[in-house]
Amino acid sequence: MPKEFSDLPIASVPQRLAALGYDVLILAGLIMVYGFAFMMLAGAVTGLDCKPDELDYSPCVGGPLYQLGILGVIAAYYIYSWRGAGQTVGMRAWRLLLANHDGTQLSYPQCFKRCLVGPISLVAAGLGFFWGWIDKNGASWHDLASGSEMRVLPKKKKS
Known part of the structure; x- marks a missing residue:
């Protein structure tokens, strides 16, 4: 088992996208x-x-305030997960860990940067995620923007 965070393998693009798929279910x-x-x-x-029975919820859940709240819910989920444990539910399922290059916990500003750049990485036809195939360190755009790394944790040994 690796002793240092830097000894862990870098998370691949498919692993990151699979974890994102799990997180979409939680976010829903x-x-x-x-x-x-x-x-x-x-x-x-x-x-x-x-x-x-009226089936018209648009006065209640339409508009910019509601949509801004949805963005707040999504950001809060990620910031709470990254800042607290370095993992979202999807990342736990795929044994991914997010931290600074030295293995320390992300700061709130780093989490906010990831929250701002992450959607751009996805909306740009996934180019920000696929950047991990080009980057020599396997980093995505949001990794680069926040100065963080996503690594794969080893499998737990069965006792």
């Missing part, structure tokens, strides 16, 4: 909970009836 659930809470709060504050 979080966004549904947020949408329900926002709909209830918006209905209570504005007095609009957001009843299930």
